[in-house]
Amino acid sequence: MIVAENVEKRFGDVAVLKRVNLKVEPGEVVTILGASGSGKSTLIRCINGLEALSGGKITVDGHDVSTKAGLVAARRASATVFQLFNLYPHMTALGNITLAPIEVLKLPKAEAEARGRALLDKVGLGAHADAYPQQLSGGQRQRVGICRALAMQPRYLLLDEVTSALDPEMTGDVLRILAELAADGTTMVFVTHEIEFARHISNRIVFLEQGELIVDLPTAEFFAEDGGLAVPRIRQFLSKMKKD
């Protein structure tokens, strides 16, 4: 379980996260919605320890990410897919996927590569194992990014606006893979602007507004007239998103 308790994050004088509380149970898909700058990505970066907390506490399966040993264990339990892919440019698709399994999980190279190829096959990139990121399209790169995360066999998958840099067609490819993962019971924390998609795959939706988590509801309730839509800010946000 991922637990965030009264999480605070400040960049200088700017409070980006204000007393945020969030729980993600194994098997859940939780979507974080909110306008740009509302702190969604920062929350993900606090969970995977890329940002140090200014206050509060985050634990992943009981491991406190603010301690050195806790962070190692928390990062072992989770994996992150990034908005801009962040692939290693000097390694092939397969190299990107197998690096951490070999170096961190200490898998034999042959086994890591067999697993990596199986993952690439699953996302339709079996023929591109030896391609470098520069030789792949954005959608292909992101699918490699997802494989790289899955190769670590994480209990929790953290997805930080993974389709924001992709065109609609490529977005469709990536979302299809995520839908399969959700159906398989993969636990996901999903920061996105793809509201319709979030509605399909999420168990719960939380809404961040200027660093405050103002709503945390099961998906059906979030979209109900007497639920999330009763909150003026959310109604406004959703109607704007639909226009785009």
Add this chain to the structure above:
Amino acid sequence: MRFWRVIEPHLGFLLQGFALTIAACLLAIVGAVLLGAVTASMRSSGNTWVRGAANAYGDVFRNVPFLVQLFFFFYGLPELGIYIGAFETGVIAMSIAGGAFVSDVILSGIMTVDTGVIDAAKVSGLSRFKIFTRIVLPIALRVSVRPMGSVLINLVLTSSILSTITVNELTGTAKIVAATTFKPFEVYAVLLVLYASLTTLLSFVISATHHRLNRFMTGG
């Protein structure tokens, strides 16, 4: 042919010196690159003391003439009770001086590495050492390797100064031959060719390395 008559009896001796030059340069290049890489990693560290120590090393050894550094080690180490040969002293001095410059060019390469790529490596659980050696350094080198080539060529040329501390490398042997034959022009003409061929060979190696490191940038 007059030229050949002058050189021929001393060619073996000169080539011995050339071999010593090559040995000193190869060792110093390895030393300078290793020291430069370690120093560059320290200079990009978040720890103020680590960064400060590395910067101090770089500043000192880039700002003192190599001849002075060489004499400092050659005459200074025995004062400290450390007795090593002139050749070893020369290689160490070249490594230290070269490392200061190499750290500069590697650091500038490190600063071009996308922080997102480092984030991805961090969250995957890789150790800091692995992140540096497997991710940061290879990406940094693809831009650093050419300017590093200039530094290393300069290091090869600097090796001639080792002749001042009794190391009979190429320049050292040439001085002896020139003094015994009274034909400095012929002798130094040979040096011109030998040094130029050595640095040209190094340029080829640098170009090939650059090409190899950047192979993933082609296509797409």
